[in-house]
Amino acid sequence: MSVLVLGLGNILLQDEGAGVRLVERLEARYELPPEVEVLDGGTSGMDLIHTIADREALIVCDAVRSDKPPGTLVRIDGEDLPAFFRTRLSPHQLGLSDMLAALALLERVPRRVVLIGIVPLALDLGVDLSPVVDAALDEALPLLVTEIEALGLSLSPRPGPALATA
């Protein structure tokens, strides 16, 4: 079992970096089993191809453009994904969609791909998340944990004040 939790996005553009912030939060708050690798992929494209190839599961965390309200969480997997990836996903033309298509050609696509998306509010220059997306990430985190647990892996919260609830 080899699982990659991949955070994507540009942390210099506030909520655009929500996916990266989410995986950072996962690493900060949970002890992860050795089967799980967490990677801050930034805005990379093809560079990540060999990191993703042949994984049992790929969980992508990314900001998602949508008409739904900011902070909404979106989960896409299974049969929805191929159709989803057929059209260009992002202005990053060599982004995730191309990478997965190239992996399909190489017959090295991860067996299972799940996308956890966060609808952003603020995309201005800055390294801080908007409060609504910041809060949404705390809701996204248990979803992400459930996703990993659904693969038959267990992870335990790290001790410390980070887990205190308001």
Added chain:
Amino acid sequence: MTRITIDPITRIEGHLRIDCEVEDGKVTNAWASGQMWRGIETILQGRDPRDAWVFAQRICGVCTTVHAIVSVRAVENALDMEIPLNAQYIRNLIIAAHGVHDHIVHFYHLAALDWVDIVSALSADPAATAKLGQSLSGYRRNSVQEITAIKDKLAAFVGTGQLGVFASGYWGHPAMKLPPEVNLLAAVHYLQALEYQRSANKIVSILGAKTPHIQNLAVGGVANPINPESQSTLTLERLYAVKAEIDKLGEFVNEVLIPDVGAVGALYADWTQYGKGITNYLSVPDLPLDTKGTQFELPGGYIDNGDIASFKPIASHQDAYFRDGVKEGVKHAWYQYEGGDQARHPWEGQTNPKYTDFQDEGKYSWVKSPTFYDKRAQVGPLANVLAMVAAGHEPTKRHTERLLAIASQVAGSQIPVDALHSTIGRIAARAVRAAVLYEALQNQWQLLMDNIAKGDFATYNRPVFPKGEVRGFGFHEAPRGTLSHWAVIEDGKLKNYQAVVPTTWNAGPRDDNDQIGPYEASLLDNPVADPELPLEVLRTVHSFDPCLACAIHMVDEERRPIVRVKAR
């Protein structure tokens, strides 16, 4: 007259819009417009200069290491620091490996699809394809067996109706002219390139601790402690792992990339007549060989008006000729300068947005217009290769001659060096540079090993920030060309920070004197057979390897088709 708007240009990083006026099948006027605001500068103001590189490498997902390295160089320059030799060599290995990676990816995964018809490849005869490959080089994987296997794989893939990576191609376009066998050979190498790029990436990740964002840099050197005996440091074992990856790259660059580019270029020889554009060429020297940055493995400098004899070298990391020549204008860019919009030196630069609509005669781009001594200049592998040839750099001359010889063989007539001032020439120069960088990798690795063998394990000098103001600049010959960062530091904090990136040089809009930029100039007189399918425009724009950086990365849940081509 027809006006074409392509928004955005695909297969690139970031968001670029191109507008062309077409008359009688030729481009008569052009505008290049960056559609994304890039304001890293604003984020860095007030920060600790030692941290700047960590933010800088987030400017772009493709050019992470590139911005990191030039950022530490800018701060080191401000402090007039010396950098330990080991640190220079380790950085040089990262630079060269990233360059080879980037050049391979550009040709096979970005540019080739403008020239190679994947669908036509399916009608090729594998035996004839293998024979063709063997006539170009001794590459062991041009076998009938491997070519047949990949052709079958491609056919199955296309048969599913999911073209995936190939979905944005202009298959069957009248400007696609390669015979099926050449198309198949290129498609086979497209897939193999995906394997080889991994080796280049591994070099970066072993030395840089992680990719895509390297962790090992520091203002003053690198954070790779060297101890041949210890497990937790840069050990001999790791250094030999780096060597093994370097060795794998040589075969692909020399036996596949150079012959492919030579052959494709020869079969599109008419494209040596298009895309010339601005022939003032700027590049900087790189891969420093001493602690002060006064000697380099790769030369760089300025060539005026395409005349190699006019070459003026840029000599050191402190070079005043480079330092004093750079300005950025905003007359046609969506910014305003307090105190007047005349072009400014980057140390005096400002990043104040002022958006208007797209105005043909006014402001129309988020990209500024850089000039070198008030002239527009083209940057990139072509500029660098011409400078290295002018400087008498032996490996560059050798690989250039080899590529031109292969092209001449395929074309059946002599292709002169002057053919490089073109759309095809930019692609050819990139292949030459990949071969030069591969040799540099071998050389830098040996230099590092020899230096460690002497007992020198130093990798870091501690920076000391003085009271008051200091100014620095750093430059780097990145895969897309000359990159410079400019830092003003006051009392140990960043007061101003400007990045003048390669795509800014090439994609910049009209300047203070309304002179058009390199992209725009290169599009003039380009043929356009069908304004609805402007493949020819893409060929020339892609030949620069555009990278508009920073970039919104968001996934589009509504599945909108994102690319628009509009002819009116």
